[in-house]
Amino acid sequence: MVRPLWTLLQRDISLIVTRRQDVLTVVAFFVIVITLFPLAIGPEPEKLRTIAPGAVWVAAALASLISLDRLFADDWRDGTLEQLALAPQPLALTALAKVLAHWLSLGLPLVILSPALGYALGLQGIELAVLAGSLLLGTPVLSLLGAVGAAMTLGVRGGGALMALLILPLYVPVLILGAGAVNEAMFAAPYQAHLSLLGALLAVALPLLPLAIAGALRITLD
Amino acid sequence: MDAPSSEQPAPGRAGIRSQADGAAMTLEAERLACRRGELHLFEGVGFALAAGELLFVRGRNGSGKTTLLRTLCGLSEPARGQVRWLGQDIRRLDERAQRQMLYLGHQDAVKDELTPLENLQVHQGLRGERSTLDERLDALEQAGLGGCEEIPARYLSQGQRRRTALARLLISPAALWVLDEPLTALDRRAVAWLFGRIAEHLRRGGLVVTTSHQSIDGLPEPRILELD
Numbered sequence: 001m002v003r004p005l006w007t008l009l010q011r012d013i014s015l016i017v018t019r020r021q022d023v024l025t026v027v028a029f030f031v032i033v034i035t036l037f038p039l040a041i042g043p044e045p046e047k048l049r050t051i052a053p054g055a056v057w058v059a060a061a062l063a064s065l066i067s068l069d070r071l072f073a074d075d076w077r078d079g080t081l082e083q084l085a086l087a088p089q090p091l092a093l094t095a096l097a098k099v100l101a102h103w104l105s106l107g108l109p110l111v112i113l114s115p116a117l118g119y120a121l122g123l124q125g126i127e128l129a130v131l132a133g134s135l136l137l138g139t140p141v142l143s144l145l146g147a148v149g150a151a152m153t154l155g156v157r158g159g160g161a162l163m164a165l166l167i168l169p170l171y172v173p174v175l176i177l178g179a180g181a182v183n184e185a186m187f188a189a190p191y192q193a194h195l196s197l198l199g200a201l202l203a204v205a206l207p208l209l210p211l212a213i214a215g216a217l218r219i220t221l222d
Numbered sequence: 223m224d225a226p227s228s229e230q231p232a233p234g235r236a237g238i239r240s241q242a243d244g245a246a247m248t249l250e251a252e253r254l255a256c257r258r259g260e261l262h263l264f265e266g267v268g269f270a271l272a273a274g275e276l277l278f279v280r281g282r283n284g285s286g287k288t289t290l291l292r293t294l295c296g297l298s299e300p301a302r303g304q305v306r307w308l309g310q311d312i313r314r315l316d317e318r319a320q321r322q323m324l325y326l327g328h329q330d331a332v333k334d335e336l337t338p339l340e341n342l343q344v345h346q347g348l349r350g351e352r353s354t355l356d357e358r359l360d361a362l363e364q365a366g367l368g369g370c371e372e373i374p375a376r377y378l379s380q381g382q383r384r385r386t387a388l389a390r391l392l393i394s395p396a397a398l399w400v401l402d403e404p405l406t407a408l409d410r411r412a413v414a415w416l417f418g419r420i421a422e423h424l425r426r427g428g429l430v431v432t433t434s435h436q437s438i439d440g441l442p443e444p445r446i447l448e449l450d
Contacts, residue, residue, distance in 0.1 A: 001317075001350070003347065003350055004347060004348050004349065004350045006347075007344060007347030007348055008347075008348060011333075011336075011344050011347075015333070015335055015336075018335055019335070077329075078329055078330070078331055078332065078333065078334075079327050079328070079329025079330060079331035080331045080333065082297060082325065082327055082329070082331065083325070083331045083345065083348065084348065085297060086295060086296065086297065086320065086323070086325050087320070087348050087349050087350075088317040088318075088320040088321045088349060088350055089317070089350070221297050221298075222297070222298050222299055
């Protein structure tokens with residue numbers, strides 16, 4: 001049961017990495033959205049520092065959303081998705097492997113990059129670590145939620161916009177907890193509660209959302 | 223069907239495994255009714271296909287051939303009725319029964335970025351099947367892809383992509399083949415080759431369900447299912 005999932009993980013990562021522009025687009029999008037904030041709000045360091053956690057988190061949520069748009073689209077168009085649905089292992093595990101591959105190649109780069117961008121906006125020391133940590137726990141939840149939306153809107157005209165409407169409201173709790181953790185750290189308040197809650201969200205999402213993704217995929221394929 | 227098995231089995235391919243637990247190797251459809259949206263395609267379709275039998279689904283465009291085949295392999299849910307494979311409901315197959323079925327749809331499930339060899343390997347990996355490199359190369363050679371095993375599929379013609387997909391049949395241990403319009407984009411030689419493979423698969427006790435708008439002269443005597 002593990003081998004097919006390993007094959008899928010390897011295949012998806014190598015497909016994303018060979019295409020390269022997907023990774024570059026998402027990373028560039030993330031950076032550009034964050035740089036828009038100083039341009040729009042003004043360069044005062046104190047103001048930028050205040051909005052930094054929210055800016056980075058909003059940018060990460062939007063980048064996650066645009067990158068997930070195509071999570072199943074290619075496999076659906078060329079018939080691979082049918083084959084995945086008919087493979088011996090449960091479709092939910094297959095979906096989980098696909099989301100994991102997607103997060104490793106498109107979500108993790110954002111986590112790694114976030115301390116640099118946080119620093120540019122004036123965050124320091126422990127705040128940067130909390131920022132990266134909150135993204136590390138939060139972006140997989142965003143990926144799983146987005147994958148449900150991607151599966152539901154497969155083959156729908158204007159699916160990307162519809163997916164944003166469906167999924168962005170569900171991103172709210174993650175966004176509040178993630179940005180909240182960094183805010184707490186900035187006021188030297190205990191930030192562990194926020195991180196624990198993010199971890200709890202991830203622990204709930206990890207076993208449950210793949211089932212929802214598989215259900216949505218089956219309806220799309222029917 | 224008991225045609226003489228004078229022909230040598232192809233090298234590098236496992237025979238159809240007998241069902242160890244004694245579940246009858248049959249594909250049964252019971253009073254199937256299907257519809258797409260508001261459109262009622264057919265109802266009351268039933269048959270039992272046994273080992274070594276070929277079912278040919280015939281019907282005009284839009285009569286529901288593809289829907290029937292997708293229902294038979296469990297991708298679509300019938301409005302009424304049931305499909306059973308190895309005695310299990312097709313929508314709830316266990317791992318072993320799922321492995322015994324291979325579906326080839328309109329789309330080839332061939333990735334542009336990967337070579338035929340990689341495509342074959344990934345496809346097998348996803349099904350948890352194992353084969354050696356020699357077996358895969360041999361399958362591609364037989365499918366008429368000798369010389370383009372290492373070329374990314376985006377540079378291949380439609381017919382060559384189809385052959386890449388069909389090469390799966392050669393190294394899969396699955397007993398039931400569900401082939402939707404397998405002749406599309408194939409040239410005459412490839413068609414003759416595929417008919418030969420289907421005949422051999424039936425002789426080994428496999429089951430085949432297929433549909434085509436082209437002539438099927440050259441295939442073993444099929445059971446015909448007419449949709450109208």
